Amino acid sequence: METLGRSGVEVRTNVKVVGVTKNKVLLAGGEELPYGVCLWSAGNAPRPLVSHIAHKIRDQAAAAESVRVPPGSKLCVDPFLRVVGATDLLALGDCSLVLGNRLPPTAQVAGQQGAYLAHLINSGYSLGVGGYSQPPPFQAVKRGALQSATDRSALLRWLAMTMVGGRQRLEAGSQVSDALFRMDSPPWVRAHSEALTAAPPLDEHGAAAAACDLGEVLAAAAAAGGADPAAAERASRECLRAVAAEAEARRRAAEVEEVRYWDRPFEFLNLGIMAYVGSDKALTQVEAFDWINLKLHGSFAFLLWKSVYITKQVSFRNRVLILFDWMKAKVFGRDISLF
Numbered sequence: 001m002e003t004l005g006r007s008g009v010e011v012r013t014n015v016k017v018v019g020v021t022k023n024k025v026l027l028a029g030g031e032e033l034p035y036g037v038c039l040w041s042a043g044n045a046p047r048p049l050v051s052h053i054a055h056k057i058r059d060q061a062a063a064a065e066s067v068r069v070p071p072g073s074k075l076c077v078d079p080f081l082r083v084v085g086a087t088d089l090l091a092l093g094d095c096s097l098v099l100g101n102r103l104p105p106t107a108q109v110a111g112q113q114g115a116y117l118a119h120l121i122n123s124g125y126s127l128g129v130g131g132y133s134q135p136p137p138f139q140a141v142k143r144g145a146l147q148s149a150t151d152r153s154a155l156l157r158w159l160a161m162t163m164v165g166g167r168q169r170l171e172a173g174s175q176v177s178d179a180l181f182r183m184d185s186p187p188w189v190r191a192h193s194e195a196l197t198a199a200p201p202l203d204e205h206g207a208a209a210a211a212c213d214l215g216e217v218l219a220a221a222a223a224a225g226g227a228d229p230a231a232a233e234r235a236s237r238e239c240l241r242a243v244a245a246e247a248e249a250r251r252r253a254a255e256v257e258e259v260r261y262w263d264r265p266f267e268f269l270n271l272g273i274m275a276y277v278g279s280d281k282a283l284t285q286v287e288a289f290d291w292i293n294l295k296l297h298g299s300f301a302f303l304l305w306k307s308v309y310i311t312k313q314v315s316f317r318n319r320v321l322i323l324f325d326w327m328k329a330k331v332f333g334r335d336i337s338l339f
Ligand SMILES: Cc1cc2nc3c(=O)[nH]c(=O)nc-3n(C[C@H](O)[C@H](O)[C@H](O)COP(=O)(O)OP(=O)(O)OC[C@H]3O[C@@H](n4cnc5c(N)ncnc54)[C@H](O)[C@@H]3O)c2cc1C
Pocket: 041, 047, 049, 092, 093, 094, 095, 105, 106, 107, 108, 109, 110, 274
């Protein structure tokens, strides 16, 4: 406040602007501020696209109401940044609002949300529907061919047990393979799984073979007015093939036995707040690990602010260009020819 005051800025706090006309700003309480140039730097209206999407999704209105924001002003998202009430739709940054965890509309939040969603998408999870009552993003996972085979066949199980030396060692082995299987997910994902389907009964083959029995087919054909024996044999073979294909499809479906859930919601890591207040001065507040609480102001905070800006640039080229720009502005003043 002192720095701004010294620069000739009159700061008014707790004042609500209720309107802006051609040449004056109207304040609540009836006061009017005449102006020559009005520069509005507060409050962001939603983009038409954001409002349009929010109004198209039925659950968005209720979600907005629950956090007391005007409907259509933000896309309400769940802790996995999935748009509430929509399938396979994500939102991040200023256009979004995380239900239950209201975050400031800053680049710091938007950047971390971008990195979070990049990991989520690159890990191949199905997003599903956004909302609190919905399951998190998930993956249906097939078990290994050997594991499925030993699960199905008593002989293979016995063989495996004999080879590894008993049931306990087999169980320990399967726990190790399960742990290894989970390790291929990113380290921050605590993947967990649940059984989805039981293996199909294996005695169906006998029943199927009986249904496709050549004698039965011939008898059915005779009852229907007789049939060529060669054609009946072909029909029997076709029947057996169809039953075998169906059984194989059922077996494959049963192999998808586990669902991995992405159970790490987005968490914002606050790296601090910095604000430039003009006249080469800034404010800096850094809090971390419960024991760092750094509050700086003035020229040193300004240097820190500048160094963060430089390190955050995406390329070496940008860093150099911006440094030159700063030096140029210091010597010749700010270039406002484009405004
Ligand atoms: C003056 C000012 C100072 C700020 N200072 C800081 C600061 O010091 N630190 C900080 O952390 N944050 C700061 N912020 C906030 C920060 O800029 C935003 O939080 C951040 O940029 C949000 O990123 P975003 O990707 O969500 O949105 P944006 O950066 O706004 O990106 C949205 C993009 O979408 C594009 N777009 C919009 N509609 C469409 C459409 N229909 N089709 C295609 N593209 C479209 C826009 O053109 C834009 O490029 C400041 C903001 C302002 C205005």
